[in-house]
Amino acid sequence: MNESEPGSIACHACDLLVEVSSLKTGQSAICPRCGHFLTAKRQDAHSKVLSYSLAALVALLVAISFPFLSFSSGGLESVMTLPQTPRMIWEYGLPAVAIMVAAFIILIPAATLLMLLFLCLPLHFGRWAPWIKTMGRWVFHLQNWAMVEVFIIGVIVSLVKIAKMATVSLGLSFWGYVAFSILFTLAIAALDRYQVWTEIEALETTHG
Amino acid sequence: MVDTHGVTARSRGLASCHACLKLVPVGTHHCPRCGSPMHLREVDSLQRCVALLITACILYIPANLLPIMYTDQLGSTEASTIIGGVVLLIKLGSIPIAAIIFIASVMVPSGKLIAMFYLVWSVRSKSQLSPRQRTLLYRTTEFMGKWSMVDVFVVAILVALVHLGGLLVIRPGYAALSFAGVVIVTMIAAEVFDSRLIWDALEGDSDYSKT
Ligand SMILES: [Zn+2]
Numbered sequence: 001m002n003e004s005e006p007g008s009i010a011c012h013a014c015d016l017l018v019e020v021s022s023l024k025t026g027q028s029a030i031c032p033r034c035g036h037f038l039t040a041k042r043q044d045a046h047s048k049v050l051s052y053s054l055a056a057l058v059a060l061l062v063a064i065s066f067p068f069l070s071f072s073s074g075g076l077e078s079v080m081t082l083p084q085t086p087r088m089i090w091e092y093g094l095p096a097v098a099i100m101v102a103a104f105i106i107l108i109p110a111a112t113l114l115m116l117l118f119l120c121l122p123l124h125f126g127r128w129a130p131w132i133k134t135m136g137r138w139v140f141h142l143q144n145w146a147m148v149e150v151f152i153i154g155v156i157v158s159l160v161k162i163a164k165m166a167t168v169s170l171g172l173s174f175w176g177y178v179a180f181s182i183l184f185t186l187a188i189a190a191l192d193r194y195q196v197w198t199e200i201e202a203l204e205t206t207h208g
Numbered sequence: 209m210v211d212t213h214g215v216t217a218r219s220r221g222l223a224s225c226h227a228c229l230k231l232v233p234v235g236t237h238h239c240p241r242c243g244s245p246m247h248l249r250e251v252d253s254l255q256r257c258v259a260l261l262i263t264a265c266i267l268y269i270p271a272n273l274l275p276i277m278y279t280d281q282l283g284s285t286e287a288s289t290i291i292g293g294v295v296l297l298i299k300l301g302s303i304p305i306a307a308i309i310f311i312a313s314v315m316v317p318s319g320k321l322i323a324m325f326y327l328v329w330s331v332r333s334k335s336q337l338s339p340r341q342r343t344l345l346y347r348t349t350e351f352m353g354k355w356s357m358v359d360v361f362v363v364a365i366l367v368a369l370v371h372l373g374g375l376l377v378i379r380p381g382y383a384a385l386s387f388a389g390v391v392i393v394t395m396i397a398a399e400v401f402d403s404r405l406i407w408d409a410l411e412g413d414s415d416y417s418k419t
Contacts, residue, residue: 010217010224010231013343014407017215017222017231033214034343034407071369073376080369085361088368089380097384100392101364104357137227137242144399147354147361153308154361160305161297161362162370197228201241 009038009194020194039194046124048190053116056183060110062176069155069174073166082106082173104147109184112146115139116187123199128207132200140193148181218404219411223248250402254328260397261324267389268317275381277363282375290314290359290383312358313387320356320394323349324401331405339406346403353395360388 007021009029013036020029020039028040042048063082070079085105090098119135122128155177159168217224222231228242236246250256275287288296290313297306327346335342363384370378 008231009229010222012224012226012229013347013403014339015216015218015224015404016407017217017220034340036343036347069365069369071372073372076372076375078369078371080365084368085364088371089364089384092367092380094380094382094385097360097364097380097388100388101361104354105361133242137244140227145354145395147357150354150357151361153312153355154358154365157305157309157358158362158365158369160300160302161293162366164300165370165376168369194229197230197241200228 011036011038040192041195042190042192045190045192045195046120049116049120049187050124052183052187052190053113053120056180056187057110057113059176059180059183060106060113063173063180064106066173066176067171068177069159069171070169071162071166079171082177104145105151108142109146109148109180112139112143113184113187115142116191119196120191123196123203126203126206128203132203136196136200139191143188146184146188148177148184152178152181216407216411218248218408226250249404249408250400253400253402253405254331257324257328257397257401260393260400261321261328264317264321264390264393264397267386267393268321269386271383271387271390274383274386276359276383276387277366277381278379280377280379287381290387293359309359309362312355316352316356317387317390317394320349320352320398324394324397327401327403327406331409339410342406343403346398346401346406350398353391353398356391356394357388360384360391 008017008019010017011031011034014031014034016031016033018029018031018038023029023039023041025041025043029038030036031038066081067079068082068085070077072078083106086098086102089101115135116139118129118131119139122132155174162168217231218234221234223234223236223246224231225239225242225244225246227244228239230239230241232240232246234248238244239246272290274289276290276293277288279286279288290309294306294310294314297303297309323345327342327349330337330342337345363380366378367380370376
């Protein structure tokens, strides 16, 4: 049996062993055999993750608090807020769809952002926290189930579908959600699984 | 970045932790770094993947046959299916949006099912495509998965937005449920499929079912 190889990654897509210990800040590594992304070493990764995540959470608060879209025809008007999107589907008798919609557009992205904060705050300040490993295990899996950018496309398609029926206007929350989706994507992109776990391991060693 | 002479982790007796990427000797039960259960390859990857794909195929039938939403306008109700929605958009002259919905709701889910069945089959058989091409096909499939939710979101948005008393109301249909099911089940199928199995065949050994 071999010892583990400290500076290597086994490509998750093809299992090739790739040595990455010589990677410099600003560089990223791609599997030479299958082209799969392996890792990237970025400058100030934690502070980027922290600032994007905090800003994204603020944008999400705006997105759930104000009118998202409003629709008027023949003197009547209806206004939609973001939380109403799953709630109305629930009231029409499709609770499973309501739960999925709420999870994919609000709950999972919000949970991901909170986990990013709880993961990167201790790493940033070099302090150990008992929840670090739990966050590190879950956050990378959870982020695959966030569908913020898909929802934006959904909004645009909806606008086109009903534009001929009535007057539709975009509310403050729509722009909040657009900002949220951009910041969320940036926060996720700033975090690298391999680098984070290398740091967690180093922190655990110094912590004792 | 140095390719260590085309050596795989498995051939060196190492397994990679799926959660934290740590390399540990094959046979270790839990990752010493993050505590996750360790497996050399996803357990029963192909069987679970096929079971999920069949489930998705079954759900795909009501998703296309049942209405995805109803429009109540001045006392008359109009039901529309996924394909009906695309046809309506073409009639409205919104060709780019019709194309988005057609790609997201028709081409991506069916293409994804076909691609995943092919990938599972190719692990055990001789394939025309190289492992690298198949890995690319897999990653594209994995990436495209969630974009099919667009149509479900559109229904959720329209239902929440359009309720003008007796004048105009949009209600969801059961196709929204089965279609959301198709998307989720195929996403899980893609997660369960272990693309390293494609490459294991190069080393001419079928030991991959062991943990
Ligand atoms: Zn690879």
